[in-house]
Amino acid sequence: MCAAAFSCAVPLQGRLTSPDARIGGHQPPYFGYGGPKDDRAPDLPLVYLPRGLDNSSGAQVAIDSPHWQELAGQLIHTSYGAGRIFLLLWDEVRGQPQGAIVPIAGEFRSAIHRACFHPHDGHLYVSGMAGWGTYTTEDGCFQRVRWTDKKVPLPRKVHVHEDGVWIEFTRPVRKAAIADVSRQFAQCWNYRYSGAYGSPEFSSRHYGVPGHDVLTISSVEWLDHGRRLFVAMDDLQPVNQLHLSLELGQPRPLELFLTVHALDRPFHPRRAANEPRITAAHPILTDLAVNLHKKPNRWQKPIEGARAITMKTGPNLTYRQTEIRVRPGEPIRLTLRNPDVLPHNWVLARPGTLRTVGEAANRLIADPRAYALQYIPPSDDVLVHTDIVPPGGAFTVYFRAPKEPGRYPYLCTFPGHWMVMNGVLIVE
Ligand SMILES: [Cu+2]
Known part of the structure; x- marks a missing residue:
């Protein structure tokens, strides 16, 4: 498990990248010590996490509980550094796995790393123990996360298209809640693949320039009676980190941190066919090419x-x-x-x-x-x-x-x- 100084990557554990994947397939990503090997692209991580969210990862546990039925098959990710838990949603485009991290409720007293669903009561139990490098305050903890069935729509699936991101929810989102598109926000950035310990956050459009790029959300479409939303963005490209902050009528906006290795065909083919589209090179290939060429x-x-x-x-x-x-x-x-x-x-x-x-x-x-x-x-x-x-x-x-x-x-x-x-x- 990686714990880089500026970003974290969740490696694909126990699941191989399919043969259709266009990048990598021969080695894990050597972020930090050792750095890139053989000038070849590594296996891509399932998802990156910004350091501000999780400076040091704990572990993942598969969601397998009758209370958490709506999220079955997805993962919970624990943060040792922040003492928080996240939903880790699995996506796949043309055989390339990628994912999204969604912060969910729960702040823990110590540096949690192991989590388990109880076979009898179905609740999630986490244990923590602080050594170093955590923002939590106590030496140890053993805490329970209960599914309270409050009517909060949580994302259960995401899928990235050339023209936007589609999100499926555990409960319907009210139509009125998303009416004002100006309240929705999207930005993206890349990390540098190198032998350095961690990476600053760089513009995805201007190589080497520190910062983020704001993306224009042209509409948020209300589908399947609110069970799905399509967040339309025209200038989406492969990026290490895509951050969506969506106002869905809840006390806090919903935050999603996606990793976009690949984009599926347009969700709205006709609209997207107006202009020939050029898909940008994957950021990791650009980093490798800069060293080589x-x-x-x-x-x-x-x-x-x-x-x-x-x-x-x-x-x-x-x-x-x-x-x-x-x-x-x-x-x-x-x-x-x-x-x-x-x-x-x-x-x-x-x-x-x-x-x-x-x-x-x-x-x-x-x-x-x-x-x-x-x-x-x-x-x-x-x-x-x-x-x-x-x-x-x-x-x-x-x-x-x-x-x-x-x-x-x-x-x-x-x-x-x-x-x-x-x-x-x-x-x-
Ligand atoms: Cu110019």
Whole structure:
């Protein structure tokens, strides 16, 4: 059982990943000590847990009790560190297991780790013993969790589609409770797969940038008389952690922490078919590719007497300068400064290839090597480029301007930026 410093992963115990699974299949995930082995993707954990929820895991117990009938077949996960229990819901997409963690009622006096359903009274009993690394207050505890049959809808199944997440409940959710979609919230983030002990939380859209990405919930659909809800989100991608906070008319919102290794076909095929969809590479493959494929930038060797040009990014995907004039063959020292809040790069391309290079860059999100390649599509049309510059950073390249006079487009190839974030280098 892992107990990483910044995130926890629940490994798949006693259940093998099916042969259909596209990632891993040869080793457990070596988060922390030892780190990734053989540059190959490991078996994926069933679910990740943010450190704030569970800094040190206890164990899991299969739900097998007449009182807990509604949740039969799912798991209870205990947190040694937080002294809490969670529902652990099993999902599977094309043979790839994945899951969701749902905090449920119960705060325990000591660091609980073992749990068991009593064969006679059907209640859940937990035992705890604090050694180190727990936020609980007492040396030991032995406590009972009773199913009280309060009319609280608890999620019993989840399934992730390309266009949203479907949740099935033990009791109907009132229709009126979900009427205001603006009260529902979704965000996501990734962890870094490395030899480090734990990981910070990173944006899933901007590799290497710490933080979370907020997702837009376009609707919450009330299905099967409230037994199921479909939370529609258009920009869902594989992520280590998807957090849903749903107001269902209860005193507290329902919190779900899902791990999305794979997405099933759209729940609403027609709606989703309007635009071709590109599914992003799995975060763990991107982490491995960064180690394997990252190369130093070719244009860092200083050229003496080069003319200094500073290119600055602006707000809303822009360069401050949309035109630069140079002489044929002129030596240039170009610095991209990025005071913006998003990562950007600067890529010079052959005349007439703005769209070709830009569209190739957009398709790169499906390629695990995208960040390792600095989002530069492998193409002869690319003449010079900086690396991806993080918010607040700068990057300098040295090159000679093309000898042929003409209009050479430049663009940011971070996926989705090029259509507005471009300009022209004019060789006079
Ligand atoms: Cu950009």
